[in-house]
Amino acid sequence: MSRHPRVWMGIGLWSLFGQAQAAWDVNMRPGVTDVSRSVFDLHMTIFWICVIIGVLVFAVMFWSMFAHRRSKRLESAHFHENTKVEVLWTVIPLLILIAMAVPATRTLIHIYDASESDVDIQITGYQWKWHYKYLGEDVEFFSNLTTPRDQINNQAPKGEHYLLEVDEPLVIPVGAKVRFLITAADVIHSWWVPALAVKKDAIPGFINESWTRVEEPGIYRGQCTELCGKDHGFMPVVVEVKTAEDYAAWLGEKKAEAAKLAELTSKEWTLEELTARGEQVYQTACASCHQAGGEGIPPMFPALKGSAIATGDVEAHINIVVNGKPGTAMAAFGKQLSEVDLAAVITYERNAWGNETGEMVTPKDVLDFKQAEEATQ
Numbered sequence: 001m002s003r004h005p006r007v008w009m010g011i012g013l014w015s016l017f018g019q020a021q022a023a024w025d026v027n028m029r030p031g032v033t034d035v036s037r038s039v040f041d042l043h044m045t046i047f048w049i050c051v052i053i054g055v056l057v058f059a060v061m062f063w064s065m066f067a068h069r070r071s072k073r074l075e076s077a078h079f080h081e082n083t084k085v086e087v088l089w090t091v092i093p094l095l096i097l098i099a100m101a102v103p104a105t106r107t108l109i110h111i112y113d114a115s116e117s118d119v120d121i122q123i124t125g126y127q128w129k130w131h132y133k134y135l136g137e138d139v140e141f142f143s144n145l146t147t148p149r150d151q152i153n154n155q156a157p158k159g160e161h162y163l164l165e166v167d168e169p170l171v172i173p174v175g176a177k178v179r180f181l182i183t184a185a186d187v188i189h190s191w192w193v194p195a196l197a198v199k200k201d202a203i204p205g206f207i208n209e210s211w212t213r214v215e216e217p218g219i220y221r222g223q224c225t226e227l228c229g230k231d232h233g234f235m236p237v238v239v240e241v242k243t244a245e246d247y248a249a250w251l252g253e254k255k256a257e258a259a260k261l262a263e264l265t266s267k268e269w270t271l272e273e274l275t276a277r278g279e280q281v282y283q284t285a286c287a288s289c290h291q292a293g294g295e296g297i298p299p300m301f302p303a304l305k306g307s308a309i310a311t312g313d314v315e316a317h318i319n320i321v322v323n324g325k326p327g328t329a330m331a332a333f334g335k336q337l338s339e340v341d342l343a344a345v346i347t348y349e350r351n352a353w354g355n356e357t358g359e360m361v362t363p364k365d366v367l368d369f370k371q372a373e374e375a376t377q
Contacts, residue, residue, distance in 0.1 A: 028040050049096065053096070117211060120136065120178075120181065121170070125184040126184070127231065128224075128229065129143060130235070132168075137251060137255070138255060143168045144168070145165070161221065163223075164223070169239060170238065172247070187228050192224070196239065198210050199225065214239075219241075261340060279348050281344055290304050294349070300329055311355050317350065338363075339366045340363045343363045343365060
């Protein structure tokens with residue numbers, strides 16, 4: 001080994017380079033839909049056209065540099081307005097562009113054909129979660145990040161699906177044409193799932209349309225790809241594709257949950273029940289800004305522990321949770337949470353971290369507040 005150090009060094013470097021190449025996966029993925037495979041095939045077609053053009057151009061250039069080098073003392077040719085050359089460098093690029101445009105146009109027409117869908121889902125982006133509403137089915141829910149804060153704060157090892165796991169995935173049936181109506185409630189977001197070849201901006205006041213038909217059951221993950229605020233990286237998308245039978249069963253369960261939630265609005269709640277439910281809601285919807293212990297991150301996210309809002313006037317507390325606070329990062333949760341969850345989280349905030357007001361806000365209180373607001377508008 002000592003007699004040939006350069007050889008062994010070269011072998012070592014080549015081994016490391018090979019490992020790096022194996023891990024350096026920068027190409028697109030074929031995906032699991034007809035559209036995604038069409039996009040992948042188009043991408044590879046254009047790629048190889050570019051490779052061939054590059055090889056030909058550089059081959060001619062290097063050959064010309066070598067064959068007509070200065071040491072040969074060749075005289076350069078002089079010509080002007082050569083018709084054949086001008087026709088060639090016009091016709092050949094035109095033919096190349098046509099060869100690229102035909103499959104690209106065919107793929108784009110396919111991508112934008114969202115007609116005759118089997119399932120329609122409205123997707124609304126919020127800072128920093130997604131709301132899914134199954135049109136015509138009376139089923140809707142929010143999808144929130146569930147990666148533990150300890151992993152985010154580097155206090156625990158990262159999980160397999162770090163920042164790509166949610167409490168409620170979007171569920172769709174395999175083989176069905178699913179149309180997405182995508183919008184946003186606050187700032188611009190972007191709903192993206194690479195395996196489905198779906199990427200659409202979610203813009204407040206506008207509805208963008210997309211669709212998919214997944215051929216294989218499974219779980220497919222994506223993210224918001226628009227810089228939408230400080231927690232932009234904590235806004236994952238998870239799509240679970242089920243068989244037709246499993247999807248029907250899941251849809252039935254969600255409808256039953258919706259009916260049960262409606263019943264809870266008229267239930268007689270105790271302070272302990274609302275506080276326990278409110279803690280769960282707080283950890284999901286509020287803790288990322290106001291922190292688990294209510295300390296907040298002043299001045300952007302004020303503390304709730306011992307605050308005038310959480311210990312003062314109850315109606316003012318309901319108002320800021322339901323309507324938010326314009327000009328600040330405090331979002332309006334009136335349309336994001338049910339009356340039950342709104343009442344629970346307000347009750348929890350008024351009795352947690354030593355606030356101990358002993359006051360309880362019921363779902364009926366929240367409902368009455370909303371109805372009074374509607375009556376004055």
